[in-house]
């Protein structure tokens with residue numbers, strides 16, 4: 001279902017489907033202060049340092065050029081056309097479903113409905129932490145075309161540099177995915193995402209387990225056979241049975257492997273970089289022919305229902 005859009009389809013999208021009203025107000029309100037970047041052929045956003053002073057100008061440009069991809073800076077500048085005079089930047093989390101390393105649904109490098117559902121779950125976890133633990137309020141969700149962007153606009157935060165952003169990133173990451181040392185040295189609470197991954201892996205049979213370094217065929221069978229006990233254990237934040245099967249050392253490397261593989265879905269660079277560009281909500285993600293769009297309600301959002309452009313629906 002996910003395939004590259006043709007130049008004709010891009011043209012149809014920007015002429016017949018794209019509307020200025022689909023641009024979020026957080027873009028239109030600050031349009032003049034944002035840098036825009038364009039990719040015309042799928043080789044990356046090579047056309048940078050663009051500034052638009054009105055939505056009408058942007059509209060004319062998009063309809064005429066029908067770019068492969070459109071990006072805007074998360075930063076506000078006095079001179080966006082020179083990328084100078086940095087004022088502030090959104091805080092961003094990028095959850096890319098393509099980077100999901102541990103999965104039992106589709107092949108590596110591919111993205112399916114289950115991958116996207118998982119990315120949504122992670123986005124909801126992160127949003128919960130930003131709201132409850134960090135007290136942030138001004139949070140928007142964007143479907144990126146193949147994952148999710150969380151964009152935060154709380155005033156005092158937007159002026160912070162990379163160091164504070166790196167701290168926030170680590171804080172959030174380690175609450176979404178409990179670091180192995182905290183699981184091994186209790187008392188600790190094993191995070192939902194960490195527990196779910198272990199559950200998914202162990203319940204899916206031996207094939208996925210076998211490929212994990214150090215596990216092998218025999219241990220993977222044992223894990224599968226004792227899966228109910230292991231999962232009961234995890235529910236009470238314990239790994240006693242896991243340790244019984246794998247031994248101390250292998251348990252540690254197993255959890256390390258899981259942790260590292262899982263956090264790959266969160267791109268730290270995007271959160272820390274204060275001059276990043278992100279896909280423009282309302283634009284077309286031409287590699288997969290899906291719309292990048294502002295989400296009104298993350299919980300009820302469904303990419304294959306809500307983010308499929310008309311030219312794809314008409315063909316299927």
Ligand SMILES: [Zn+2]
Pocket residue numbers: 103105106107110111112113114115116
């Ligand atoms: Zn998948």
